[in-house]
Amino acid sequence: MSLVLDFLNTRDVEAGTDVLRGERDWEAWAAARGLTADPLPEAVRAREALRAATGDREADGDTAPAVHISVRASPSVDGVVFEAYTAVAAVYAAAARLTALGEWGRVKICPADDCRWAFHDRSRNRSRTWCSMRVCGNRQKARAFRQRSTPSTTHMEQSCG
Template sequence: MGRVTAWNTDHDVDLLLAFLNTRDEEEHTDVLDDVEQWRLWARKRDIGEPGDPADLRPLRDALREAVAGREHAPDIAVDLRAELRSGIPVLAPTTAAGLFMAAALRLTVVGDWDRFKICPAHTCQWAFYDRSRNRSRSWCSMRVCGNREKARTFRERAKT
């Protein structure tokens, strides 16, 4: 084994967001509904053996529930190995589920798990990563979902 390279937080954020957003509420699509679509998705992200997408749906849905802060998020167990590489302990996932869980664990350890959020717009529900300094961002996009919500509440106030 070669030298352990520096861990990249952005890679974990991007990977986890992509996984959380394999379901699209606006388009009514789910990458995990189609084996070939899942394999293409996984290949684009350099995920070795992607496994059966149906096996990953409970993990994705549980992670989305947890990100949304819902108390009824189901408990999920994922087999995950740890190894000592070049004198450094590292998570060594052996499955796609392990890869996603390892990313979530690393981001939890560095205190960034709470930066993952779900857009509250019912037609959106997109997962996003809050990069604001005070972690107060509410919408996936202020230009789209935030603007729609503000316009809707303005119209409701104008009616009364």
């Protein structure tokens, strides 16, 4: 799960950073995880496709790159293992595992326009909306409360009328 989330969060809207903005940052990200960096445009397309697959309304999922992943039987893990040789392939393999385990639906994107962070919904009924109730959820609740608490001009005119 963490590799997929780390990859989806290579762009941080709040901080204004994007690991996939330059080759060096992307190569460093991949190397820090013991992976070989794919060409940068492929990585960008993969991130967009995976974000679109989570339901991110702002992502472009039409340009998903194809990757090569080997699958082999392994008695030591009681099943099969994916072998990926590049960073994007490793992320796709991790996403495939999540899908096979029925966990892909728990990968979500925070709806806050100033956040857009990918997170793992650990709630029992898979209903979590915000990446963090303490930050984004609280901010949205406060905004909604202010909107409900502020009398509209039309209502004020009718009352004073």
